[in-house]
Amino acid sequence: MKLKELDQTYIAGTYARFPLTLIKGEGACVTDDAGKTYIDLTGGIAVNTFGFADAIWAEAIAKQAQTLQHTSNLFYTEPCILLAQQLCERSGMKKVFFSNSGAEANECLIKTARKYAAQKNGASSILTLENSFHGRTLATLAATGQEKKHKDFQPLPEGFVYAKAGDLAGVEQQLQTGTIAAILIELVQGEGGVNPLSQEFVSGLAALAKQYDVLLCDDEVQIGNGRSGSLYAYMEYGIVPDIVSTAKGLGGGLPIGATLFGEKTADVLQAGDHGSTFGGNPVACAGALSILSRLTPEFLAEVREKSSFLFAALEAAPGIKNLTGLGLMLGFETEKPVDEVIAQCREQGVLLLKAKTKVRLLPPLNIPQTLLAQAVETIKAAAK
Numbered sequence: 497m498k499l500k501e502l503d504q505t506y507i508a509g510t511y512a513r514f515p516l517t518l519i520k521g522e523g524a525c526v527t528d529d530a531g532k533t534y535i536d537l538t539g540g541i542a543v544n545t546f547g548f549a550d551a552i553w554a555e556a557i558a559k560q561a562q563t564l565q566h567t568s569n570l571f572y573t574e575p576c577i578l579l580a581q582q583l584c585e586r587s588g589m590k591k592v593f594f595s596n597s598g599a600e601a602n603e604c605l606i607k608t609a610r611k612y613a614a615q616k617n618g619a620s621s622i623l624t625l626e627n628s629f630h631g632r633t634l635a636t637l638a639a640t641g642q643e644k645k646h647k648d649f650q651p652l653p654e655g656f657v658y659a660k661a662g663d664l665a666g667v668e669q670q671l672q673t674g675t676i677a678a679i680l681i682e683l684v685q686g687e688g689g690v691n692p693l694s695q696e697f698v699s700g701l702a703a704l705a706k707q708y709d710v711l712l713c714d715d716e717v718q719i720g721n722g723r724s725g726s727l728y729a730y731m732e733y734g735i736v737p738d739i740v741s742t743a744k745g746l747g748g749g750l751p752i753g754a755t756l757f758g759e760k761t762a763d764v765l766q767a768g769d770h771g772s773t774f775g776g777n778p779v780a781c782a783g784a785l786s787i788l789s790r791l792t793p794e795f796l797a798e799v800r801e802k803s804s805f806l807f808a809a810l811e812a813a814p815g816i817k818n819l820t821g822l823g824l825m826l827g828f829e830t831e832k833p834v835d836e837v838i839a840q841c842r843e844q845g846v847l848l849l850k851a852k853t854k855v856r857l858l859p860p861l862n863i864p865q866t867l868l869a870q871a872v873e874t875i876k877a878a879a880k
């Protein structure tokens with residue numbers, strides 16, 4: 497109780513927290529201050545790729561912290577260079593800029609798209625989708641296609657326009673104005689309610705981007721780094737974006753953001769154009785390198801199997817409807833109020849998230865099948 501009061505007294509009230517104080521975790525399980533243990537299907541909002549206190553990750557960051565924790569970007573250091581090499585070799589992208597969060601990865605993406613277009617034809621607008629989420633900084637908030645979130649923070653930076661997901665004709669109409677520098681999408685809208693874009697729409701966007709010679713940019717802050725069942729979700733859709741932003745799961749629990757540049761955009765940013773004091777931090781990068789090295793093809797096949805299991809188990813379950821998602825990012829509506837189902841599951845020892853009108857599942861990617869099956873039974877019982 498004391499901690500909760502202190503939180504309310506001293507911490508800005510930006511978060512509607514669950515009534516739980518967590519004190520320790522191991523893998524897909526986490527324990528609260530009353531000693532109760534839960535199966536965690538929240539993954540720290542898609543951050544804890546290998547669950548809580550993963551031994552391999554913890555050792556990688558501890559070793560780096562004991563060796564060289566920070567230098568500034570005025571020096572070469574090994575972890576960020578090796579991480580960039582791994583990211584490029586495995587994604588097919590060409591260069592990387594490191595930051596500390598998803599919003600920062602998107603800021604860098606937006607700056608790069610603007611500079612690329614400025615040098616080409618002076619177009620500057622970024623086209624995003626309604627119901628998207630790209631971050632909380634002013635520019636990424638402007639990129640976020642949700643008017644409700646804009647309301648109290650005017651004026652927002654200019655140069656963002658919106659289209660409806662699925663509406664290719666609407667997108668084309670905007671492209672015809674000649675003012676669009678880039679299209680920015682989440683292949684699965686996460687905060688917006690776990691809505692995957694259709695293959696047809698995404699293929700259509702890729703074709704339009706090519707036809708109108710605008711950049712196609714892909715926000716994989718939430719779905720990236722193995723969660724889709726491929727290393728990056730664009731691989732699932734068979735497209736090659738010009739810029740990819742990612743963060744959350746890449747760090748496995750430490751802050752990191754990465755903006756990946758393709759062929760066209762690799763050399764847009766030059767000395768002095770952008771920077772970040774903590775970007776490429778050796779400890780965060782050593783952790784990310786350890787995470788990435790374990791996202792092997794065999795491991796990703798297991799992610800896809802667990803995904804199939806979840807879809808099959810939840811699809812026909814009484815009280816559950818509109819099941820959507822990709823890989824280990826799933827959402828569904830319930831006949832009972834969603835908050836009630838989430839609260840009941842919590843009482844029964846399973847932690848779930850919400851996204852808009854849906855229950856959202858973002859389990860650690862290495863969650864054991866037995867725990868996943870146990871959690872599914874709890875969900876089904878609560879939703880019935």
Ligand SMILES: *Cc1c(COP(=O)(O)O)cnc(C)c1O
Nearest residue numbers: 597598599629630631686717718
């Ligand atoms: C979480 C999220 C962001 C913002 O990331 P932060 O690390 O909170 O700044 C941006 N885009 C998407 C798709 C996200 O899910």
